[in-house]
Amino acid sequence: MKSLNRKQWYFVIGLILLTVIAFSCFILAVRLFTRPNAVLSTMYNAGIDVMGSFVCAMLFFGCIGDLKSELEDSTQWFILLIILTSYSFFINEWEGYVLGMAEYRTWCLIMNGLTKIIDFALVYFFYRYVRTVLEFKGKAASRFHRFVILLLIPAVLLILVNMFIPICFSVDADGVFQKEKLYWLVDLYLVFVAPPTALMIIRSSASVKQKAVSIFFILIPIVHYLFTGGAHGYATQYGSVLVALVLIYSVLYSDRSARLASTKTELYTAMKIQKAMLPNVFPPFPERKEFDIYASMDPAKEIGGDFYDFFLIDDDHLCFLIADVSGKSVPAALFMMASSIITKSNSAPGVSPEEILNKTNKDVCFRNPYDMFFTIWLGILEISTGKLTASNAGHEYPAIMKAGQGFELLKDKHGLVIGADEDSSYSEYSLQLQPGDKVFVYTDGVPEATDKNNVMFGTDRLLEALNSESEAGPEKILDNVRTAVNDFVKNAEQFDDLTILCLEYKGK
Numbered sequence: 001m002k003s004l005n006r007k008q009w010y011f012v013i014g015l016i017l018l019t020v021i022a023f024s025c026f027i028l029a030v031r032l033f034t035r036p037n038a039v040l041s042t043m044y045n046a047g048i049d050v051m052g053s054f055v056c057a058m059l060f061f062g063c064i065g066d067l068k069s070e071l072e073d074s075t076q077w078f079i080l081l082i083i084l085t086s087y088s089f090f091i092n093e094w095e096g097y098v099l100g101m102a103e104y105r106t107w108c109l110i111m112n113g114l115t116k117i118i119d120f121a122l123v124y125f126f127y128r129y130v131r132t133v134l135e136f137k138g139k140a141a142s143r144f145h146r147f148v149i150l151l152l153i154p155a156v157l158l159i160l161v162n163m164f165i166p167i168c169f170s171v172d173a174d175g176v177f178q179k180e181k182l183y184w185l186v187d188l189y190l191v192f193v194a195p196p197t198a199l200m201i202i203r204s205s206a207s208v209k210q211k212a213v214s215i216f217f218i219l220i221p222i223v224h225y226l227f228t229g230g231a232h233g234y235a236t237q238y239g240s241v242l243v244a245l246v247l248i249y250s251v252l253y254s255d256r257s258a259r260l261a262s263t264k265t266e267l268y269t270a271m272k273i274q275k276a277m278l279p280n281v282f283p284p285f286p287e288r289k290e291f292d293i294y295a296s297m298d299p300a301k302e303i304g305g306d307f308y309d310f311f312l313i314d315d316d317h318l319c320f321l322i323a324d325v326s327g328k329s330v331p332a333a334l335f336m337m338a339s340s341i342i343t344k345s346n347s348a349p350g351v352s353p354e355e356i357l358n359k360t361n362k363d364v365c366f367r368n369p370y371d372m373f374f375t376i377w378l379g380i381l382e383i384s385t386g387k388l389t390a391s392n393a394g395h396e397y398p399a400i401m402k403a404g405q406g407f408e409l410l411k412d413k414h415g416l417v418i419g420a421d422e423d424s425s426y427s428e429y430s431l432q433l434q435p436g437d438k439v440f441v442y443t444d445g446v447p448e449a450t451d452k453n454n455v456m457f458g459t460d461r462l463l464e465a466l467n468s469e470s471e472a473g474p475e476k477i478l479d480n481v482r483t484a485v486n487d488f489v490k491n492a493e494q495f496d497d498l499t500i501l502c503l504e505y506k507g508k
Contacts, residue, residue: 305332
């Protein structure tokens with residue numbers, strides 16, 4: 001069973017939490033509405049708590065989005081803010097239910113304590129969010145960061161002690177909440193953290209809209225406090241926080257969309273550059289009648305890690321190769337382009353395939369900090385005689401067709417992949433091609449193409465596709481293979497690049 005990544009764990013845990021919270025708020029609201037002595041303000045608070053929980057759930061799903069990629073740090077803190085806000089609605093609903101009920105006096109005290117701790121956590125998580133997004137830097141920012149963390153400890157301890165010794169607030173024998181003379185102590189954390197945070201937001205290099213919504217998150221609870229005169233127990237306190245979160249989410253989504261559009265443009269440009277590096281004009285050597293060659297690459301993503309190449313080393317020698325780089329997307333594409341250039345630069349008149357791979361391996365290993373590697377099959381055709389000399393570094397078996405016969409896999413000897421060990425050495429072998437013979441090479445994206453039932457295409461189906469019209473030219477043979485793969489996988493997602501090359505030797 002495939003293990004869940006960090007983002008998927010956020011999805012699972014967050015889904016469970018928000019579902020439980022929303023359902024619990026709904027049940028509690030129903031119980032409040034059915035209480036004979038429930039006043040209008042109590043029912044109003046219950047409605048806000050229920051609606052707030054469901055809005056938090058929608059924000060959560062919006063942030064999670066596509067499960068294929070990891071969450072950004074800023075998004076993680078924002079998700080924690082969403083979950084914590086949903087908890088505040090849940091606790092506020094419980095608090096409203098037990099308030100004024102003598103038999104639930106202890107529960108009322110606990111719920112009020114949890115409310116204060118959640119307030120501290122909301123302030124802390126918001127600070128971490130804006131610190132990540134706006135990139136607070138400098139010595140002052142570092143000192144303030146330590147101060148915010150250290151100050152959180154006594155703030156929480158104050159509430160825990162208050163559960164036993166009524167320093168800031170208490171609940172009387174009738175279950176009614178009472179503020180004590182030192183109630184102002186519970187607001188000290190906000191007082192000490194909010195103004196410096198606001199100052200750093202204003203002085204940051206963030207966009208105006210990012211600054212505006214961040215300041216709004218700080219101001220709106222303060223405005224609510226002044227508007228209600230510091231009254232306790234209103235669900236609108238957390239409703240105002242939720243409004244600020246919705247505004248932050250709108251900016252987050254807007255910025256993410258802008259980055260996505262920019263990324264797509266950059267990937268499209270990279271794709272065009274990559275395709276331009278691969279031979280893409282066919283026939284490539286119209287004046288040479290001794291052979292015909294055709295190749296194609298269909299990347300699984302915008303850009304791929306496979307590559308192929310063919311070029312004349314001299315008038316009588318054609319070098320052609322196919323390779324598959326480890327990894328996917330941009331890193332693989334960059335490594336692919338570098339590897340292609342290195343391999344071609346090591347190909348020269350009189351240099352054999354094994355010598356090319358030996359030199360390429362040393363060059364790749366020399367500067368390879370991320371330990372990337374690639375498999376490669378490389379052959380050199382002596383055009384005048386049809387002698388093919390080849391070397392294989394961990395690549396798929398080539399398929400060879402003798403004139404008048406069908407394609408068969410040639411189980412040649414494999415060396416270690418290029419880039420794994422600078423001391424690796426490679427061997428070569430020779431084949432004698434006759435007019436009408438063909439060589440077909442491919443990457444593992446062909447045999448490992450998978451349908452919706454996780455069944456692989458395999459080499460048997462590959463040979464069947466090759467032999468459906470084995471006497472056809474290289475271009476038609478490649479079309480048949482691509483068609484066979486597409487018909488097999490149907491609507492299943494393409495997980496790997498699909499690169500194929502076919503050479504036909506025609507002789508003089």
